[in-house]
Amino acid sequence: SRPQRLTILGATGSIGLSTLDVVARHPEDFEVYALTAHKNVRAMLSLCEKYRPEVAVMTDAQAGSELSAELNKRGIKTKVTVGSDALIEVAHDSTVDVVMAAIVGAAGLLPTLAAVKSGKRVLLANKEALVMSGQLFIDAVRESGAQLLPVDSEHNAIFQALPIAVQQDHGATLADHGIRKILLTGSGGPFRELPLDMLHTQGPEAACNHPNWSMGQKISVDSATMLNKGLEYIEARWLFNSQRAELDIVIHPQSVVHSMVQYCDGSVLAQLGQPDMRTPIAYCLGYPERLESGVASLEFPTLGALTFAAPDAARYPLLQLAIDACWAGQAATTTLNAANEVAVAAFLERRIQFGDIAKVCLAVMEQASFPAVHTIDEILALDHEARMLASKMLRV
Ligand code: NDP
Ligand code: MG
Secondary structure (H helix, E strand, O other): OOOEEEEEEOOOOHHHHHHHHHHHOOOOOEEEEEEEEOOOHHHHHHHHHHHOOOEEEEOOHHHHHHHHHHHHHHOOOOEEEEOHHHHHHHHHOOOOOEEEEOOOOHHHHHHHHHHHHOOOEEEEOOHHHHHHHHHHHHHHHHHHOOEEEEOOHHHHHHHHOOOHHHHOOOOOOOHHHOEEEEEEEEOOOOOOOOOHHHOOOOOHHHHOOOOOOOOOHHHHHHHHHOHHHHHHHHHHHHHOOOOHHHEEEEEOOOOOEEEEEEEOOOOEEEEEOOOOOHHHHHHHHHOOOOOOOOOOOOOHHHOOOOOOEOOOOOOOHHHHHHHHHHHHOHHHHHHHHHHHHHHHHHHHOOOOOHHHHHHHHHHHHHHOOOOOOOOHHHHHHHHHHHHHHHHHHHHO
16 A cells, blocks of 8 residues: 655654654655644754655744755755644645644644644644644544544553544543543652652753653643643543543553553553653554554563552642643633643743742633633634733733
8 A cells, every 4th residue: 555644743843753763664654745843943954854755844934944945955855834824734735644743732733623624644742732622623523534543642551441442433431331430640750759848949951851751841841740641631531532530640650551441340451661652653653553663662570660649739739720620611721721831931931930830820720711612713812811811920
């Protein structure tokens, strides 16, 4: 059969690069159509040299002209397009089979949705897109017949442990298939054992120094606050059509068990592996077949103890905030996501301290109003409003 044509949204990021690493191991199965980035010209240039995509998108126009000039100098024929509309074009291009959605944050929403609406196989890493638009996103998947496969390691683990009938139907009821609970595991991040009184003043270097995973900066900070697990809880609610009593979070510092599904007969199915995103990425690229990913096998004789615990509410105030937002409705999760993006950006720029991230999010959630949102335009308007409110909080 012909190779699958692939667009990678966010190709220069941590997930984008891991995806290309897996793809390069299977030159007969995949063909890179488009790669996208925001403004990292140097990184995109080296990807173009190596993978020769037909199109390279830079959402930043200045970066686009620089890339164009560099490609010309080197005689590389990749076509450069710019702006956020260009992202949508490469996401729904009729010749594309597979879209990896790996832009970070709200910027990924529209192109990811464009891929969904055109019925592609969509590999979802960009959890913020689903958190922002929930029901709308899942409705779009069901209407278009897109095949949505979760890249996030927890959701990928859960997906692997689900019956095929549930994998293939986003409207399936878990209880009807004998599923009692979905158990999301999380390491607890770099500050799991830090004395609580030292938490507030931690800086970006410490927050981004995750004990097990190497990831982009935004998700690394989210892992330190555990809002990442909160966003994943919301993501799981939509991906697996789960009820409140069906979702739990478990701390598992070793990051070997990537998540679990508990059945009504007492069985628990888990997926285990190295903390390397190439495993879930390869699973999604190959599904339902298995592909070589370059990831080494777990060595059980030297693995040591696997431990589990309940999350500490005092250490991770954003976790409960996210769980409550999940069941409060779409406006709450859209608002929380926006406030967090603003706060994390300010933290990375050293304008606020680590403890302020939660303070800003809590203050925004207290002051925001939560209107019913039914359309993407309403969601984007709400996202904008929440960002304004969060920016205001940063100044007080
Ligand atoms: P990175 O920060 O490493 O990469 C982000 C990518 O998005 C880059 O290609 C970047 O381009 C691009 N980008 C950033 N801002 C914009 C914008 N405004 N418009 C268009 N493109 C933009 O992130 P990660 O790879 O770590 O994460 C990507 C997504 O995957 C996130 O949603 C994250 O939560 C999720 N995820 C990541 C995991 C991981 O292990 N890293 C695990 C599970 C989920 P440029 O390089 O030019 O800035
Ligand atoms: Mg994850």
